[in-house]
Amino acid sequence: MRSYFPILIMLAIIGVLPVVILVLQRLLSPAVPGDVKYAPYECGLTVTTEAREKFGVKYYLIAVIFLVFDVEVVFLTPWAIQMKELAVFGLVEMGLFLFLLLFGYGYVWSKGALSWE
Numbered sequence: 001m002r003s004y005f006p007i008l009i010m011l012a013i014i015g016v017l018p019v020v021i022l023v024l025q026r027l028l029s030p031a032v033p034g035d036v037k038y039a040p041y042e043c044g045l046t047v048t049t050e051a052r053e054k055f056g057v058k059y060y061l062i063a064v065i066f067l068v069f070d071v072e073v074v075f076l077t078p079w080a081i082q083m084k085e086l087a088v089f090g091l092v093e094m095g096l097f098l099f100l101l102l103f104g105y106g107y108v109w110s111k112g113a114l115s116w117e
Contacts, residue, residue, distance in 0.1 A: 061113050065105075068101070
C-alpha cells in the first residue's frame with residue numbers, strides 16, 4: 001500500500017484543485033463585467049468588416065502550397081541526417097521526390113497561382 005500512497009495524493013490533488021480554482025474564480029471575479037469585456041478585440045483596432053468575410057481562392061492556394069513545401073522540409077531533414085547510410089538508393093529516391101515537387105511547383109507557377117494581384 002505504501003507504493004500507492006504518492007498516486008493517491010496526486011489523485012486527491014487532481015480532484016480538489018479544479019474545485020478550489022473554480023471557487024476562487026467565482027469569489028474574486030467581478031459580478032458584472034463592463035462593456036469592455038464584451039467589445040471585440042483585434043489588435044486594439046476597431047472592427048471595420050464582418051466576421052465572416054470571404055477570402056479569395058488564391059489565398060487558400062498559397063496556403064496549400066506553403067504546406068506542401070513545409071512537408072518537403074520534413075522529409076528532407078531525416079534524409080540529410082541519414083545520407084551516408086542510404087547511399088545511392090537514398091540519393092535516387094530523394095532526387096525523384098524533389099523532381100516531383102519541382103514539377104508540381106512548375107505546374108502551379110504556370111497556372112499563375114504564385115502571382116499575387
